[in-house]
Amino acid sequence: MRTPLLAGNWKMHKTPSEARVWFAEFLEANPTLQSGGQAAVEVALLPSFPLVPVAAEQLAGSGVAWGAQDVSAHTFGAYTGEVAAEQLADLGCRYVVVGHSERRAYWNESDALVAAKARRAMEAGLVPILCVGERLEEREAGRAVSFTLEQLAGSLEGVGLETGEELVIAYEPVWAIGTGKTASADDAQAMAAAIRGFLAERYGESVAGRTRILYGGSMKPANTTEILAGPDVDGGLVGGASLEVASFSAMVEAAG
Ligand SMILES: O=C(CO)COP(=O)(O)O
Numbered sequence: 001m002r003t004p005l006l007a008g009n010w011k012m013h014k015t016p017s018e019a020r021v022w023f024a025e026f027l028e029a030n031p032t033l034q035s036g037g038q039a040a041v042e043v044a045l046l047p048s049f050p051l052v053p054v055a056a057e058q059l060a061g062s063g064v065a066w067g068a069q070d071v072s073a074h075t076f077g078a079y080t081g082e083v084a085a086e087q088l089a090d091l092g093c094r095y096v097v098v099g100h101s102e103r104r105a106y107w108n109e110s111d112a113l114v115a116a117k118a119r120r121a122m123e124a125g126l127v128p129i130l131c132v133g134e135r136l137e138e139r140e141a142g143r144a145v146s147f148t149l150e151q152l153a154g155s156l157e158g159v160g161l162e163t164g165e166e167l168v169i170a171y172e173p174v175w176a177i178g179t180g181k182t183a184s185a186d187d188a189q190a191m192a193a194a195i196r197g198f199l200a201e202r203y204g205e206s207v208a209g210r211t212r213i214l215y216g217g218s219m220k221p222a223n224t225t226e227i228l229a230g231p232d233v234d235g236g237l238v239g240g241a242s243l244e245v246a247s248f249s250a251m252v253e254a255a256g
Contacts, residue, residue: 002212004228005168005235006255007044007129008242009069009097009216010051019051022245023058029249033063040256041235044095045242046129049083056092067095067126070103073116085124096121097237099131099155101174111154118159118167129168129214129237130155132195136175144173144187145194152198161207168212169195170237176217178239182227188215189230196232221250228255 014022023045027034033043044065047055055066072082088096098121099114118128132155138147148171161167171191173183183191192213200208215227216237227233235255241247 002210002234003042004040004255005042005044005212005214006252007046007067007095007214007235007237008248009100009237009239010045010047010242011069011102011239012048013243014047014051016051016054019047019054020058023055025245026249027058027062027064029245030252033252036061036063039063041252043252046095046097052088052091052093060092065094067093067097067129069097069100071096071098071117071121071126073113073120075120085120085126089124089126094127095129095168096126097131097170098128101131101133101172101177105174111151112157114155115157115159118155122159122165122167127166127168129170131170131172131216131237133172133174133217135173139173139175145191148191149194149198152195153202156202161203161211168214169199170214170216171195172216172237178218180218182218182223183215185223185226185230185233188227188233192230192232192234219251221247221254224251224254 044067046067046069052068059066068088071085076084098117103109118130121128132148132151134144134147138144176182195213196208199211212234213232214235214237215233219236219238220241
């Protein structure tokens with residue numbers, strides 16, 4: 001069984017002081033997450049780098065995991081401005097996002113770079129949350145599935161999963177991010193099923209069966225239950241709605 005994962009991608013929002021208050025209020029609002037243990041839904045928060053030590057301090061021992069939004073493809077070295085996977089692992093990060101569409105679009109990250117980041121993260125013991133998804137032009141041209149699977153294939157180049165390595169895939173149609181438009185639950189399920197089929201072909205049934213596939217793009221409390229109902233949709237990667245304690249808590253409740 002795949003435990004659903006609800007991960008909040010805070011993007012470039014909040015100061016460390018604001019994060020401190022947010023984490024405390026979130027744990028207070030979700031008593032079942034105050035201590036670790038088996039939960040119906042796994043919850044993770046992915047703040048920007050300066051907030052990660054705050055998460056590590058305040059979420060340690062709770063049922064909430066934390067991580068980051070990007071990682072360097074390099075190991076330690078002369079790479080000004082980069083953050084190494086080992087630095088994140090040392091701060092207790094469990095997850096790191098790689099290949100978010102904002103990084104692909106604004107920093108021209110290629111599939112090859114995303115794959116290198118995923119490999120580096122896994123070497124350091126982090127679980128990559130690898131993002132893929134089509135733009136409106138591909139969807140309107142009827143190429144959403146072929147585009148997304150091609151992007152996934154390129155972003156998994158050299159990524160081995162056959163010996164128990166863990167990976168999460170997030171399907172985030174670019175046209176649904178921050179726009180208030182969500183993919184229909186049927187479209188989200190259809191894409192998740194296509195991605196699982198691709199994984200089965202490339203890595204075998206066992207990897208395909210255990211890999212969690214999330215949906216992301218304008219998820220909010222009102223659409224969480226419907227989107228997560230798809231049998232291949234194993235959770236969500238939530239942007240805007242993860243910034244408020246009340247809305248993210250309502251989504252945790254709906255996902256549980
Ligand atoms: O990009 C996203 C999560 O990574 C989705 O963002 P929104 O939920 O704000 O649309």
